[in-house]
Amino acid sequence: MLNLRSEKWFARKGKDGFIYRAWMKNQGIPDDEFTGKPVIGICNTWSELTPCNAHFRELAESVKRGVLEAGGLPVEFPVMSLGETLIKPTAMLYRNLMSMTVEESIRANPLDGVVLLVGCDKTTPASVMGACSVNLPMIAVSGGAMLTGKHQGRNLGTSDLWRFDAENKSGKLTAEEFRMIEGAMCRSRGHCAVMGTASTMACMIEALGITLPENAAIPAADSRRKVLAQLSGRRIVDMVKEDVKPSDIMTRELFENAVKINAAIGGSTNFMIHLMAIAGRLGVPLTLRDFDHLAKDIPLLANLEPSGKYFMEDFYYAGGLPAVIKELLPHLHGTVRTVSGQTVVENNQNAQCYNRDVIASLDKPFQQKAGTAVVYGNLCKDGAVIKPSAASPHLMKHRGQAVVFETIEDYHERINDPDLDVTEDHILVLKNVGPKGYPGMPEVGNMQLPAKLLQRGITDMIRISDGRMSGTAFGTTFLHVSPESAAGGVLALVREGDWIEVDVEERRLHLDVSDEELEKRRETWKPLPEPTDRGYVKMFLDYVQQAHKGMDLDFLQGSSGSEVTRDSH
Incomplete structure (x- = not known):
């Protein structure tokens, strides 16, 4: 006999039970559907303002078929959706808010398990963060990447x-x-066709063991995406019967696997912030230094833009993430179980690579030691990150003078000024685009180069900021500088013409200014005024953690469980 959470609603007698069942019956649900069946929530991030997820209502129907086949009752519900391409000032500002809508929607309703439909960048970590906080049985289904764009051959x-x-x-x-x-x-449904943040997130959740194998790479337009959704609907019903919760699956071992797999695919630097936030919800210890330590010796195996030349569609045809995981098995925890009911080894042991130009072997990688590098120094006491696979080798060790932009508006106003004193040897420094400074830490760290340098054929130079970079972008960019400038980090004190030393191999980012001079500058420094004193943004500014801790709200750390606040009317 199943001990179902939903029976606290639907098995009740008297007035409360009457209300719960009667109002559900107005949707044409027979009486026996409320008896002994797992109620499966389909958490849908569909929105026409989130173009990457605009096909999710159709995908939800496939999940429903699977749930019904396995003997469950599927119920679809909406949550806040974040479309990276349209939302201002940045979708990242609202990731934590969306996670709260997911968490509270799951906890407050008669659900025994949940299927997360995720795709565009922030909908994946936000949904997973929220679901982990409640800790009911959960499986995720990504929407898939769009087909490769085509133009003039x-x-x-x-x-x-x-x-x-x-x-x-x-x-x-x-x-x-x-x-x-x-x-x-953008010629089909789906998210970005490259190994940007959306595809990185799809790979992340497969690496974390909370999707069925092959989830990460099936194109959105491929019918096999619907098949996977239907199979996921079947599987979540069994997970409820087995009482398999996120905390049972998402152990430290799978987080370590995810870090190594992200290095091998050339994943987005945004991965670090999101993975730490998810770990924080589960109480799994994970620090910025872990990313550097765990991924330091992992080679680049996926030849995908922006680090390589192929696309997610090619990645799937070449064998997808299972082919990469199989190559990496000597570096991974292979015996831990996933939501499929099988171990990492069992999930991927039959995987094959069909194109070595897309997915390299471990002994002949595309690049050695490609993992995201974490650097430290007086400019970033709590760390900054760089993606070596997307950077220029000749700039990995460099000393140059700073060209400083106090805000993103200052940058836009001056960057293309013909009189701007800048050469390719200078270092562009952008302040006040961190978690508090923007607010929300936008993807502006890969600053476009000055027009006069572009006209000379210069394609890269060093850039430093407390902001993020789109996973689709590239360049020698130091990101997530922590503490950020708005919080009084040393970045706030950098002035035009200061010398900065960069040495990625030595993991060093240093501002060549004495401690005494920095103290003098700090005495006159003033933070920018906060943009608002009300609503969610005010809450965000008051409670957001710095980038090196995952940028979650501090009071959301840890799992709060599935018990509702009050259980009677």
Whole structure:
């Protein structure tokens, strides 16, 4: 006999039970559907304002079929949805708010298990964070990447946007050509076609063992995406019967696996912030130093934009994430179980690579030691990160003078000024784009180079900020500087012309200014005024943690469980 949480609602006698069942019956649900069946919530991040997730209502129908086949009752519900392409000032500002809507929606309703439909960047970590906080049986299904863009015989992906923008600004690409490419890039349903943050998140949750195998890479337009959704619907019913919760699956071992797998695929630097936030909800110890330590010797195996040349569609045809995991098994915890009911080894032991130009072998990788590097120094006491696989080797050790932008508005106003005193040897420094400073830590760390340098054919230079970078972007960019400038970090004290030393191999980022001089500058430093004194943004500013801790709200740390606050009317 199943001990179902939903029976606290539907098995009740008297007035309360009458209300719970009667109002559900207005949807045409027979009486026996409320007896002894797991109620499975389908947490849907569908929204037409989240274009990457706009096909999710259809995907939800596939999940429902699976739930019904396995003897469960599926109930679909909406939560806040975050569309990276449209939302301002940045979707990251609202990740924690969305996680709260997921958490409270699951806890407050008669659910025994939940299927998370996720896709666009922040909908994945937000949904997982919220579900982990409640800790009911949970499985995730990603929406899949869009098909590779096509234009004049050339393959296109989101990473190419940065190149096209540079060519447009340098005069190599006309406005008409730029507009034509716009219609060719996003030619199907799904999220970005490259190993950007959305695909990185899809890989992350497969690596964490909370999806069925192959979830990460099946294209959104491929019918096998619906098959996986239906199978996930079946599996969640069994998970409820087995009482398999996130805390049972998502152990420290799988978090370590995820860090190593992210290095091997050239995943987004945003992965670090999201994984730490998820770990914080489960009470799994994970620090910024772990990312550097665990991934330091992991080679790059996936030849995908922005670190390589292929696309997520190619990745799937080449064997997908299971082929990468199989290669990495000597480095991974293989005996831990996943939501499939099988271990990591069992999930991936039959995987094959069908194209070594897309997925390399462990003994012949595309790049050695490709994991995200974490650097420290007086400029970033609590760390900063860089993605070596997307950076220029000749800039990994460098000393240059700072060109300083106090805000993103200051940057936009001055970056293309012909009189800006800047060369390719300078270092661009952008302040006040961290968690509190923007607020929300936007993806502006990969600052576009000055137009006059682009016109000379310069394609990269060192950039430093307390902001983030889109997973689709590339360049020698030091990101997530912590403490941020708005919190009084040393970054706030950098001045035009200061010398900065960079040495990625030695994990060092140093501002060549004496402690005495920095103290003098601090005496006159004043933070920018807060943008608002009300609502969620005010709450965010008051309670958000710094980047090196995952940027969650401090009071959301730890699991709160599935018990409702009050259990009677």
